[in-house]
Amino acid sequence: MRVLAFLDGTLADPDQAHLRVDDLSVLRGDGVFETILVTDGRPRELGPHLDRLARSAAMLDLPEPDRAAWERVVQLVIDNWSGGSEIALKLVYTRGVEGDPNATPTAFALGMEIDEKVKRARAEGIAAVTLERGIGTDLMERAPWLLLGAKSLSYAVNMAAVREAARRGASDVIFTATDGSVLEGPTSAVILVRGRTLYTPPPTIGILPGTTQGDVFRAAERAGWQTVVESFPASELTSADAVFLASSVRKVTRVHTLDGQPLADSTELHAELAKVYDSQYD
């Protein structure tokens, strides 16, 4: 099932048309979004997601999102959900209608079921490939118009990368920078594990600050793990004790195969970290 609510508090039928063809999300991929996991009626990391929505909106010069209204519309979708115990809840905030000088953002929340494919990935892990992202790690600060670190709706490249992974027999991607540094996945953050230490690259190299990654790190620290936010080269992935992709909907997903080569068996590390993460929401 799908539940749709607009930011003004209107519930609507997701199977009907609600957007004009000249909404700038359609014509230009011009807007920002978040995807939040709701489990048993509780949205995970809602605060960090709304923080990041506001940050992305600022990077795109969109009006500041009305935080209280977003909190209400999230609850509205949850209150009207009658599907499974989990919801993938998308918040979408676009620049509105093209050419309208009084255009206001189009804003809605859409609750969706979790794909079977996602559930399988959580349980079984995935194969991933490394793909060049074609950018340097020093660009973000110097060239803010490239929107590195903004979660914009312009995800055609992210989706093309996932299709390239499929052509290579994998289901996900780890992007690398021109200097070989690990960046992020098309829809996830990368976490590398060595011993009892978790590593992830810093947002300053031109990637999204990961909400789930952040939450995993905080939970892991409380459970006695070390965490380090620093750049590392892709070559470290193959010698790590574990490589995980963190995203709201997939939570912490284990990468068992990289570029066709099996990685170290991280089944136990994964089970432990997944438990540390999920136990916050029990």
Add this chain to the structure above:
Amino acid sequence: MRVLAFLDGTLADPDQAHLRVDDLSVLRGDGVFETILVTDGRPRELGPHLDRLARSAAMLDLPEPDRAAWERVVQLVIDNWSGGSEIALKLVYTRGVEGDPNATPTAFALGMEIDEKVKRARAEGIAAVTLERGIGTDLMERAPWLLLGAKSLSYAVNMAAVREAARRGASDVIFTATDGSVLEGPTSAVILVRGRTLYTPPPTIGILPGTTQGDVFRAAERAGWQTVVESFPASELTSADAVFLASSVRKVTRVHTLDGQPLADSTELHAELAKVYDSQYD
């Protein structure tokens, strides 16, 4: 006025909603487009635009566009147009509804009036700024998942660059590659003039093949100009006899100021080339 027609030949009211919120154009900027100039009922460079739509669609693994249907829908919009003598006609072709295994592309043509701002730019020229695009010129062939050279709907960066130009007191952008080469504008191709020779960078460095640029070059060759397709550094822009931005809707627009510095007065060169270009359509 706006005239909207879907690819199946249905005319529709552009002021009404026609798209679901979960169309992948909305959620992922996942689709391709073209913008065609129609003057006095004749679409300019329709063939090259439909060629490029097909090429972009192939790069995004979308089904091959039905060329005859697109030709019909272009004519349908033109036949139902009662606005000014020019139409900016957008063709949009998206991946369809998210999560629907039987999803078919959403496809429509939208005719719009030409902005006053565009008309002013054609007549008076514009100020532009150079901005880094953050990519190398050798990426396109090596990393096709980056969709360099595909006209995808994911234009948030292009729009952000134009806003950055506005912050710098200009109205358009010339993107440069990491090696300082000139790439393209966010919605245009760059043409540089020295004497009686026109220069533009080759698509192989990761830019769109320009339909208007191509048409200008063919017309100019017939009128005795030389044309060269090769890379050149941004430093050449300031010493050129003229710098033009070519796009369907703005046609050949003169850049009179670059990064705050006046360029050589190209008023006469512009008038001559604009005439060569337009006279094909008289």
